[in-house]
Amino acid sequence: MINFIGRHVLPHFAIDEAAAKISPLGNGHINDTFLVRWPQGEMVLQRLNTQVFPNAEALVGNAAKISEHLLAQANAGDYPLQVVEPVVTADQQAAIDLGERGYWRAISYLRHSASVEVVENAEQARQAARAFGDFAFGLSGLDANHIIDVIPKFHYFPGRLQQLQTAASADSEHRLAECQAWVDFALSQTALISELDELEPKLPLRICHNDTKINNMLFDSRTKSAMAIIDLDTCMKGHLMYDFGDMVRTFCSPEAEDSTALDKVAARADIFAAICEGYTEALAPVLTSDERQSLWLGARIMPLMIGVRFLTDHLNGDKYFHVHRPNHNLARAVNQFSLYQSLLAQETEFKALLGQD
Numbered sequence: 001m002i003n004f005i006g007r008h009v010l011p012h013f014a015i016d017e018a019a020a021k022i023s024p025l026g027n028g029h030i031n032d033t034f035l036v037r038w039p040q041g042e043m044v045l046q047r048l049n050t051q052v053f054p055n056a057e058a059l060v061g062n063a064a065k066i067s068e069h070l071l072a073q074a075n076a077g078d079y080p081l082q083v084v085e086p087v088v089t090a091d092q093q094a095a096i097d098l099g100e101r102g103y104w105r106a107i108s109y110l111r112h113s114a115s116v117e118v119v120e121n122a123e124q125a126r127q128a129a130r131a132f133g134d135f136a137f138g139l140s141g142l143d144a145n146h147i148i149d150v151i152p153k154f155h156y157f158p159g160r161l162q163q164l165q166t167a168a169s170a171d172s173e174h175r176l177a178e179c180q181a182w183v184d185f186a187l188s189q190t191a192l193i194s195e196l197d198e199l200e201p202k203l204p205l206r207i208c209h210n211d212t213k214i215n216n217m218l219f220d221s222r223t224k225s226a227m228a229i230i231d232l233d234t235c236m237k238g239h240l241m242y243d244f245g246d247m248v249r250t251f252c253s254p255e256a257e258d259s260t261a262l263d264k265v266a267a268r269a270d271i272f273a274a275i276c277e278g279y280t281e282a283l284a285p286v287l288t289s290d291e292r293q294s295l296w297l298g299a300r301i302m303p304l305m306i307g308v309r310f311l312t313d314h315l316n317g318d319k320y321f322h323v324h325r326p327n328h329n330l331a332r333a334v335n336q337f338s339l340y341q342s343l344l345a346q347e348t349e350f351k352a353l354l355g356q357d
Contacts, residue, residue: 005034009045009104014090026115026215029321031233032102035109042109043087047102052320053233056103058148060086060094063107063232066207069142070135079138081131082228084108110228114221119214119251119271126274128217129247131226132209133282136240139207140286144237147207154210154234155242157301158193160308161186167315175315179330182337183315186308195297200239202290208238213250240283240291241298247275248299249306253339257306258332265335266342272299273353296351300343307336 006017025035032047048056064086073079087106095105119125168183211234218227252267313320314329
């Protein structure tokens with residue numbers, strides 16, 4: 001892959017292969033990401049997964065609109081974070097379509113940036129939640145209808161349950177027997193659909209990040225403060241409760257999302273409190289009472305829904321998420337279901353932190 005990039009991708013950016021250093025970057029589940037450095041500069045290069053994102057042009061266009069909007073705010077002193085910007089090719093193209101060899105795009109690399117995989121303490125969680133809140137607030141002035149849905153019904157819980165049911169019924173890889181109990185558990189959680197049906201029509205449509213994992217927020221390695229929000233691929237129209245819920249999902253457990261140490265997978269109350277504080281503080285000028293009410297629902301739905309997606313992919317033969325070992329997606333699913341159960345066990349305390357009875 002490195003040699004291919006040097007010979008076939010870098011020339012589009014007028015970068016000399018011999019002078020460039022190319023290295024893998026991050027551990028994303030979907031796209032292939034690389035850091036490219038050469039004497040005159042550096043950038044992040046990605047091969048987009050066009051099976052997951054068949055409308056790659058819309059994805060690149062969305063990211064450009066969002067970056068342009070936030071950069072204008074930052075230049076006016078109204079946005080406190082740095083902005084990741086698209087890097088165009090030598091002939092001013094936003095991306096490179098090499099057909100079967102991939103759809104490639106580049107974005108700016110932020111020096112002194114650092115990411116974390118597991119939240120270490122409440123202050124780190126508060127800063128990250130505040131940054132995602134600043135991101136959402138910064139986009140509140142951009143019409144959500146200007147953004148194309150690159151994955152329709154991405155956070156559509158009833159649809160995800162139906163996909164799981166379909167995968168279980170087909171059992172194309174003969175994997176159902178080993179995870180039948182978890183399939184039954186997930187499909188039994190339909191009470192959340194009734195809550196959604198009641199609350200969702202009351203929520204305003206906003207531009208959401210839709211993947212608010214802790215490693216999609218960069219810290220400044222020098223000051224340990226929030227630097228930037230990255231990975232705008234799934235930015236689409238939606239509701240803030242899902243972004244809040246994904247922070248709860250990825251911040252609260254002291255274990256990584258694929259950890260098999262299930263006795264340690266639990267929602268930490270101090271981290272949950274820090275997320276509530278940072279996120280709602282940043283969004284206070286625009287957050288409606290219905291949106292605030294929806295946050296606890298989002299906190300429960302996201303680990304359950306991502307667990308359902310992992311389990312569905314396991315049953316389908318690991319076609320969506322990158323896997324690195326046998327039963328990797330099953331381990332991820334069980335991890336997320338365990339976190340969901342931990343949240344339910346602390347419902348009274350966590351609802352109180354959100355000001356709910």
